[in-house]
Amino acid sequence: MDIKAFMQCKKPRRSGRLEGKEKAETKSKELRQNPLGYFDMLPIELKFHVLHFLNVEELSVLTITSKSMRNLIEGYRVLTPAMQEILAKIHTQSACLPVPVKKQSDVIRTFQQMGLLMKRSTCLYSTRDRLKFVTEVLTKIMCSNSDKCENLAGCIALNCFGKFLHTVIAGWDDSECLRVFDAVCHHTAILKNVKIIVNSKPGKHTQMEFQIRAFFRRVFVDHCHTVQDRAFWLSRILKQWPMVHQARLLYVLYGPAVEGEVLWYDVCESSPYNSEQSAAHFNELANALQVLHCYPQEWSEDDIISVLDELTSLPDEWLAENIAHLLILCGDNITSRLLVSKAINGRIRELASITTSFCVVCVKSSFSLSYAMTVVQIIVDTLENPKDRQSYFNNVVEMFKELILDTHEFSDPDDTHENEMFFLVTAMSEFTKKVIHVAYKPLLS
Numbered sequence: 056m057d058i059k060a061f062m063q064c065k066k067p068r069r070s071g072r073l074e075g076k077e078k079a080e081t082k083s084k085e086l087r088q089n090p091l092g093y094f095d096m097l098p099i100e101l102k103f104h105v106l107h108f109l110n111v112e113e114l115s116v117l118t119i120t121s122k123s124m125r126n127l128i129e130g131y132r133v134l135t136p137a138m139q140e141i142l143a144k145i146h147t148q149s150a151c152l153p154v155p156v157k158k159q160s161d162v163i164r165t166f167q168q169m170g171l172l173m174k175r176s177t178c179l180y181s182t183r184d185r186l187k188f189v190t191e192v193l194t195k196i197m198c199s200n201s202d203k204c205e206n207l208a209g210c211i212a213l214n215c216f217g218k219f220l221h222t223v224i225a226g227w228d229d230s231e232c233l234r235v236f237d238a239v240c241h242h243t244a245i246l247k248n249v250k251i252i253v254n255s256k257p258g259k260h261t262q263m264e265f266q267i268r269a270f271f272r273r274v275f276v277d278h279c280h281t282v283q284d285r286a287f288w289l290s291r292i293l294k295q296w297p298m299v300h301q302a303r304l305l306y307v308l309y310g311p312a313v314e315g316e317v318l319w320y321d322v323c324e325s326s327p328y329n330s331e332q333s334a335a336h337f338n339e340l341a342n343a344l345q346v347l348h349c350y351p352q353e354w355s356e357d358d359i360i361s362v363l364d365e366l367t368s369l370p371d372e373w374l375a376e377n378i379a380h381l382l383i384l385c386g387d388n389i390t391s392r393l394l395v396s397k398a399i400n401g402r403i404r405e406l407a408s409i410t411t412s413f414c415v416v417c418v419k420s421s422f423s424l425s426y427a428m429t430v431v432q433i434i435v436d437t438l439e440n441p442k443d444r445q446s447y448f449n450n451v452v453e454m455f456k457e458l459i460l461d462t463h464e465f466s467d468p469d470d471t472h473e474n475e476m477f478f479l480v481t482a483m484s485e486f487t488k489k490v491i492h493v494a495y496k497p498l499l500s
């Protein structure tokens with residue numbers, strides 16, 4: 056029988072000490088099994104306060120330690136004002152650029168780390184959900200959404216977003232990247248603006264053109280590490296439009312520009328004086344064409360030639376010298392393709408004009424004329440009919456004559472045209488020497 060039946064007034068003796076010990080043991084066992092350990096004892100405000108002392112990179116490393124930690128940091132990332140502050144500050148920071156370039160790259164690195172944080176903390180989410188997070192950041196960072204952004208041309212906000220985006224999507228396959236492109240374009244409605252500018256006169260919407268240039272380059276193309284990557288994103292930007300619009304868009308992206316404005320009519324009115332000026336004007340365009348040329352999956356030789364053909368008649372026919380400048384920068388592969396295509400189609404006058412321009416550009420840039428002679432050789436080899444060859448050479452000489460007479464007629468004694476005349480005459484005489492050398496080679500050596 057229980058003793059309590061005899062001594063009802065007495066409670067059984069029980070030690071609080073043992074009970075406490077037992078409780079503490081259970082608690083510590085629980086804590087040890089909890090994924091966040093002792094950290095879990097803190098209330099959420101304190102947890103966030105502790106996280107506040109970590110930088111973005113440290114946070115991103117923490118996200119891959121456990122699921123609970125990832126959830127915690129995900130919550131911190133969404134709720135904490137610190138991230139919003141970085142986003143808000145970026146436009147004003149840009150206003151004081153150029154700070155030392157090192158500082159600029161510090162800002163961009165912060166976004167790279169934020170990208171890493173986003174990539175790691177959302178790694179279990181679907182692509183659609185991840186894209187939602189990405190576009191949310193874009194909304195906050197867009198220059199047009201910030202009243203603090205005063206100078207689009209010098210603002211690095213989009214560069215920062217580009218770095219962020221490319222960090223998040225590193226390693227994604229092409230079909231996912233296509234979804235990224237569609238999502239970002241859809242979110243910003245940028246394609247509506249592209250449609251407006253490709254359908255109106257070049258230079259009509261100066262600001263919109265530059266916005267498009269800045270957006271596509273800074274967000275998609277500038278942060279690519281490989282030629283293949285660049286070609287992929289450039290193809291996404293261009294391929295959805297008809298050929299004539301692709302050329303227009305390519306010029307908007309990489310044509311000569313100054314102080315936030317794409318220069319359209321310069322290519323039809325004047326040409327660079329030396330190779331530095333030429334590089335400053337045409338290097339980016341030539342480079343973009345080379346990149347596309349290295350991407351045969353989506354760009355056939357014919358595509359490249361067609362784009363080049365359209366490009367050099369924008370907004371009107373380019374000066375022949377500028378075409379030569381661009382071709383020299385594009386390199387031998389693209390140049391010989393273009394020449395062969397023109398020769399096959401019997402466009403002899405255009406070929407003659409390209410030849411004379413090559414000679415003039417070589418003289419002006421102090422290059423050897425043998426480069427121009429390679430051009431001549433390709434053309435002569437491709438033209439099958441001796442009559443066509445004859446006509447080609449006659450056209451070249453006639454073209455020189457026309458150019459010289461024109462320059463003589465329109466020259467102004469106070470102007471710098473005298474130089475122009477000197478270059479033309481030198482080009483013609485050098486060309487003649489070279490041709491004579493080739494023609495009489497057996498007798499001259």
Ligand SMILES: [Zn+2]
Pocket residue numbers: 146149197198201204205206207210211212213
């Ligand atoms: Zn801005």
